[in-house]
Amino acid sequence: MTNQNTSPNPFDMWKDMLQKSTSAWSQAAGQTGSFAPTSAFSPFQGFNPFPSNDPQQMWQQFFSSWSDQWTKNQAGAHGPDVSQEAQKQWTEQLESMARTFAETLGSDAFSSMLGKSLEQSLTMQQRFSKEMKPQLDDALQAFNLPSRSQMDRLFERVIGLEERLDDLEENTRKIIKTLSDIKEGSTSRQKQRTPPASKKDGS
């Protein structure tokens, strides 16, 4: 027979289970080492996803908080709206997870892993497209269809033409403005040069 008073809280059970599994996982991966295959060519080499070196930290916090909430609810100490309480808890947990992610994603190790994996992927893509491009272009040509690079060149030319039009329009505007300034200037000079009739008479 199970005594209800001693029945374990499900969050405690999950927490315990998760702690054991993350502990086993981190031991397998090596606390200070990488969690991924350690091949010399792997971009994950030397990457520790938890710079604080405690892979359980985030989950511990997460489950402890839910466990506390569960205990409170069972004791009838919950607020008027359990969903609101849960929402609050969840928001706090997400904030905590966001901080952990930020710490992980902002580490040099992650940056290095990201750069290496991107470089490998780009190099592979470049090789592949170098090999495949002539064949793809031939196939498209056979169907009388333009290739991507041909379309890009066309778009570039259209954009270039629009820019030239804008430059022409700009130059035209400047010329018109200059002409109008000259016209205004000459009109005002003419006015200045033409003395009033009374003055003329007097001179």
Next chain:
Amino acid sequence: MVESTDFTSQSQQEAQKNMSRAQAVIDSFVVNPSAPPIAVTPHEVVWKRGKARLLRYRPQGQAARPLPYLIVPWLGISRPYVLDLLPGNSFIEYLVNQGHDVYLLDWGEIAEEDKNLGFEEAVFKIIPRVIERAMEESDATEINLNGICLGGTLTACYLALNPDAPVRNFIAVVAPIDFDEGGLFRAWLDERNFPTDLFVERYGGVPASLMASGFKMLRPTMEAQAMSSLWANVEKPDYVTNFKAMSRWANDYIGMPGRFFSQLAKELYGKNRLINGEFVLNGATVDLKKISQPLLVVAANQDFIVPALAAKRLMDVVSSTDKEFVELPGGHISVFSGRQAHQTLWPKIDEWLSTRSE
């Protein structure tokens, strides 16, 4: 026994509340999934070059302010309609209702064919032309210039290279200037790790899909947080309308031109050349000390894209004597487009300009 009855009764109430929320989700997203109308403030296109367009929003209501207000937003990444998101929740609508003659530079939908668009084209051709066009359209001799995010970086470069520019006041909102304080992007774009040249050679820029991945990776819990808030507020129609509009915008990424990205990653995030006075465009060094206009620098206290320190450093390097820094509550976008912006940023800008634009 009593406790158990209370618990059951409360559980029933909870279940009913959650049923009601589930019903609201079905009503708002299944029965009526239509997106709310966005970017509806009346405007006209007054200039166009390539994909870039200049939009004019004429002043309404109050007496028109004497100087046109030009907004230069970020280049690439996402669309600028977040500045005119919804009626009643729009920065541009607020400005026009305060009597500002607003101009918005829309860089257009950037794609691979724009790979040669860089700082030079933006700073030496596009920005001067939109300023000139705005002055001509409004029959003014000066403007107020507002750069947002990377638009603030671009406008700062423009002002530094054109000390006699017809700009009366300069407002830099969440604009990165000190890239050493550039948050996660600073770490990811580290020149020791990030293969910028290979990336640009392969894609011709940053495609929209990769841009989305990069920004979502910045904050992996963001969508869970948004969903969580939605569940709590799903019975408020205004919240749902705003959520739909914001979700649409937040998933509507566009690419970044290759040349611009290369300069940003290698020279700014990589070597922090702008703040160090070593950033050279078309043979001219960008010296931020040459900025002398009255300056308002705005940062957000929860900005993880452009942390407040990255924006604040502009204050230290300009020669403006009239300058003010404000750090407002909110994130990178919500500081100028969130619900709280009605009470914080928008009136702040309007008030700051009112004494400096006469």
